[in-house]
Amino acid sequence: PEKVMNKLVSLAKRRGFIFPSSEIYGGLSSCFDYGPLGSEMKKNIKDLWWTSMTRLHENIVGIDASIMMNPTVWEASGHVASFNDPLIDEKTTKRRYRADHLIENHIEKLRREGRDEQAGSVQAAYEQASEAGNLNKALYQIIIDEGIKAPDTGASDWTDVRQFNLMFQCNMGALAEASGSVYLRPETAQGIFVNFHQVRESSRMKVPFGIAQIGKAFRNEIVKGNFIFRMVEFEQMEMQYFVKPGTQLEAFEEWRKERYTWYTESLGISPDKLHWYKHDKLAHYADLAYDIKFEFPFGTEEIEGIHSRTDFDLKQHQEFSGKNMEYIDQSTHERYIPYVVETSAGCDRLFLALLSDAYTEDTVDGEERVMLKLAPKVAPVKAAVLPLMKKGGMAEAAMELRNRLARSFPVQYDDAGSIGKRYRRQDEIGTPYSITIDHQSLEDGTATVRFRDTARQERMAIDSIQGFIASKLV
Numbered sequence: 460p461e462k463v464m465n466k467l468v469s470l471a472k473r474r475g476f477i478f479p480s481s482e483i484y485g486g487l488s489s490c491f492d493y494g495p496l497g498s499e500m501k502k503n504i505k506d507l508w509w510t511s512m513t514r515l516h517e518n519i520v521g522i523d524a525s526i527m528m529n530p531t532v533w534e535a536s537g538h539v540a541s542f543n544d545p546l547i548d549e550k551t552t553k554r555r556y557r558a559d560h561l562i563e564n565h566i567e568k569l570r571r572e573g574r575d576e577q578a579g580s581v582q583a584a585y586e587q588a589s590e591a592g593n594l595n596k597a598l599y600q601i602i603i604d605e606g607i608k609a610p611d612t613g614a615s616d617w618t619d620v621r622q623f624n625l626m627f628q629c630n631m632g633a634l635a636e637a638s639g640s641v642y643l644r645p646e647t648a649q650g651i652f653v654n655f656h657q658v659r660e661s662s663r664m665k666v667p668f669g670i671a672q673i674g675k676a677f678r679n680e681i682v683k684g685n686f687i688f689r690m691v692e693f694e695q696m697e698m699q700y701f702v703k704p705g706t707q708l709e710a711f712e713e714w715r716k717e718r719y720t721w722y723t724e725s726l727g728i729s730p731d732k733l734h735w736y737k738h739d740k741l742a743h744y745a746d747l748a749y750d751i752k753f754e755f756p757f758g759t760e761e762i763e764g765i766h767s768r769t770d771f772d773l774k775q776h777q778e779f780s781g782k783n784m785e786y787i788d789q790s791t792h793e794r795y796i797p798y799v800v801e802t803s804a805g806c807d808r809l810f811l812a813l814l815s816d817a818y819t820e821d822t823v824d825g826e827e828r829v830m831l832k833l834a835p836k837v838a839p840v841k842a843a844v845l846p847l848m849k850k851g852g853m854a855e856a857a858m859e860l861r862n863r864l865a866r867s868f869p870v871q872y873d874d875a876g877s878i879g880k881r882y883r884r885q886d887e888i889g890t891p892y893s894i895t896i897d898h899q900s901l902e903d904g905t906a907t908v909r910f911r912d913t914a915r916q917e918r919m920a921i922d923s924i925q926g927f928i929a930s931k932l933v
């Protein structure tokens with residue numbers, strides 16, 4: 460699995476999908492830049508999500524809220540008080556860990572070693588700990604009692620456990636004191652909740668309706684790593700669906716189905732790599748929660764959460780802002796604070812899921828090749844136009860076709876090296892179609908279209924190629 464990740468990271472860098480951020484200065488932990496192909500592919504993911512959520516649902520509209528908000532938002536949402544991770548430091552190596560992760564990994568290790576009884580008792584103590592009054596102390600006690608060692612160094616001289624808030628805090632303008640500090644949002648959802656009435660009124664929405672948003676979120680994650688899986692700056696694609704209380708579980712089921720088929724049918728992710736995970740332990744405000752997990756090379760991990768959040772958020776904002784958050788049903792005159800079903804996906808995690816799902820090594824014509832088997836909709840480049848030779852007018856005809864196709868979708872022109880080499884270059888970045896202009900093209904207006912996955916070729920009328928490819932992108 461490590462090997463696969465190394466190959467992905469290296470391909471991503473070599474071909475301009477993802478670079479470490481500010482690398483000439485040594486980079487910055489867990490920060491990445493999307494290169495020419497990466498930004499194109501990421502845009503495709505966001506466009507596909509946006510279309511499936513807003514354009515295809517007449518009762519869902521989009522917004523683009525500010526990253527910085529009035530700090531009271533984060534008090535109302537509960538993030539100031541409890542968006543925390545329990546941290547512990549190892550004194551000799553000065554390395555920092557998440558206490559909960561150390562314990563979870565320890566339990567897993569015990570299970571792997573067949574020590575189920577001990578695993579069970581640690582699990583029980585761990586579960587009790589999160590309900591106990593003094594969580595930090597309870598977590599610390601488990602780590603000491605079990606003699607848990609730092610995974611990378613084996614050291615075990617631990618500090619106390621303390622809660623660490625994941626929000627980035629910064630100062631705004633002239634206000635130097637604490638009241639002048641604002642947060643970088645740790646999720647996009649709150650921008651939707653605070654705009655509930657404004658969106659509803661301006662778009663004349665009736666419950667049930669949804670508000671969708673794509674945007675950056677920031678979390679001061681302590682445990683980073685696994686490439687773009689866990690970043691401190693990442694992009695979320697969230698939709699909050701407002702429903703009448705009592706109808707939330709029905710709405711939840713519908714969204715659960717729809718979100719799953721979006722991954723398999725629209726994005727072409729292998730269904731056998733997607734798994735449902737039902738939360739047994741719910742946040743105090745939630746009444747149902749599922750995650751969609753993907754089998755990454757390093758483990759099966761969450762890419763999207765689907766949560767039934769009751770009226771918690773709107774109620775909190777009503778209390779903290781003093782503004783009425785009720786909805787009045789015009790036909791029945793009922794008044795209520797709507798319940799919310801949310802779908803919350805990470806764009807970067809999905810990007811990584813798509814890359815690792817697409818990564819394929821196979822043999823074509825006796826030659827090994829690396830290919831990204833991306834769905835045409837997701838692929839950063841839809842077609843390559845390749846003149847068989849530069850001479851004889853083929854280059855000009857190919858460039859002309861490139862320019863024509865470029866008005867509809869991203870295309871590349873390539874005349875460097877053997878045709879086989881040029882095909883491989885395209886396979887490696889996931890281009891689904893390679894069009895070769897040859898002698899015959901100049902005579903009868905046809906070209907060969909090569910299909911990435913099978914390497915099969917088909918002669919088509921040049922004038923029909925644009926329509927053919929466009930039909931694969933809807």
Ligand code: ATP
Pocket residue numbers: 646678680687688689690691693694695761762763764803804805806807808809
């Ligand atoms: P995790 O348990 O992995 O930290 P989470 O349960 O805190 O994730 P949510 O708060 O439900 O995540 O956020 C919704 C989505 O946002 C996640 O499913 C994930 O795709 C994405 N996401 C959350 N944190 C990060 C991060 N640090 N880097 C990249 N994506 C993230």
